[in-house]
């Protein structure tokens with residue numbers, strides 16, 4: 001039987017690569033997006049072209065009702081969820097002295113509360129205590145959680161530190177319910193996320209200087225780790241964080 005994977009924020013970047021690889025691995029894939037409808041449809045089209053199964057679903061993961069509707073659509077159109085990848089996230093930079101109720105809440109809504117809302121729905125479906133058949137949850141954190149970032153990145157780093165703690169505590173809460181919980185900590189990865197700061201070219205130049213491997217990573221390289229963590233090959237990997245960061 002084909003397994004079902006939901007990837008949040010799968011229209012672009014790392015999420016899109018996870019969705020594409022999952023389609024190739026034989027998962028039925030739910031490609032969630034916020035604004036990039038065309039890009040999400042392109043990901044679905046590519047999965048179909050390779051003989052896979054996928055649907056695109058618009059939902060704002062910061063909105064609890066949207067999240068409930070998202071999971072209901074997955075139930076109705078693909079079947080019982082096996083894997084949730086909490087990938088959607090944003091990067092906005094501002095100095096601590098410029099923090100206000102809006103900008104800091106926006107970061108925590110997008111990168112932390114959204115993960116709570118999605119995980120809640122996943123646990124309700126996967127938990128063997130609730131009649132589910134177990135599953136796997138993968139959380140996308142960042143090396144920013146343990147290294148910090150450039151000035152302006154305090155809020156981003158703090159949201160990812162919260163995801164590190166969430167990952168560990170959740171693994172203890174649901175490990176006995178058939179749900180494996182793990183995280184991936186990417187380093188500098190070439191995606192449009194860096195348009196929020198100096199752009200991809202500038203990030204790649206920085207990567208050449210500060211990454212031991214001397215280059216930025218690709219979204220595909222992060223996706224490979226996610227597919228492995230989701231697979232039965234990682235059946236005893238739980239509460240772990242895999243760094244995909246070129247040695248940083």
Ligand code: NAP
Nearest residue numbers: 009011012013014034035036060061088089142189191193
């Ligand atoms: P990206 O290219 O900017 O893509 C972000 C994705 O998240 C898009 O598909 C976007 O959807 C979606 N998204 C954002 N807010 C959303 C919301 N409220 N609801 C639903 N979807 C939403 O980012 P990326 O670089 O692939 O990053 C993916 C994850 O990896 C993030 O959690 C990020 O923090 C983490 N990460 C990235 C790097 C890096 O260097 N790139 C490093 C460490 C960690 P739309 O396109 O529809 O707006």
